[in-house]
Amino acid sequence: AQSVTQPDIHITVSEGASLELRCNYSYGATPYLFWYVQSPGQGLQLLLKYFSGDTLVQGIKGFEAEFKRSQSSFNLRKPSVHWSDAAEYFCAVGAYTGGFKTIFGAGTRLFVKA
C-alpha cells in the first residue's frame, strides 16, 4: 500500500544550524511530492512541491528538498534555521490509491533552541 514515512517524530536544532527532515515514500511509480508546514492551531501551508524535472526543488522561506528515486526519499533541508521555523512539518505524496489522494506522513515537530 502507498505510504509516507517520516522517521523522526521531533527534532531539535540550534538557531543558525542546518536542518534536514527525512521523508520516505512507498509507491509504484514516481508520485507528486510535497512538504507542508503547520504552526500550532493553524492550517497547513505548502512549502514546496515536486512534479517532475530537476530533482532539487526550491520552496518558500529558504527551504529546499531533493527527490532521490533510488532511495524513495524526498528530504527537506534548510541551511540556517530561524526561531520562526519552529513548527510541524508534513511530507505528502499525491498518488492513485482507490482514487487519487494526497497521503500524509505523521509529521515531524521541529524545535529551535536559542
Add this chain to the structure above:
Amino acid sequence: DGGITQSPKYLFRKEGQNVTLSCEQNLNHDAMYWYRQDPGQGLRLIYYSQIVNDFQKGDIAEGYSVSREKKESFPLTVTSAQKNPTAFYLCASSARQFTGELFFGEGSRLTVL
C-alpha cells in the same frame, strides 16, 4: 484575498449531538476535501468532492456526512455515530486535480464534552 474560511474555529458539543463545520472557498477550485488531524497521526481523509453534487468517501468516513451543493461550499457534519469526534478538522481545496497540491483553511477544533 482568496482563501478558505472554516468556521467555527472552536466548537464544543455534548455527546449525542450532531454538529456541522462550515468550509467556504473563493479560489474557484473544483476539488474540496475534509481531513481529520489527531496528534501523532498526520492527516486522514474523511470525504472529498471533485465537482458540485458529487463526493466520495475517504479513509475514515464512518460517522460523518457532507454535501456539495455549491462550488464554494463543502460543509461537514459530525454525527452522533462518530465514536471519537474530538479532533482538529481541516478543510482543503485543490486547483489542479490529480496532483495532490492542496490549499488549507485554518481548521476547526471540535471537543466533545
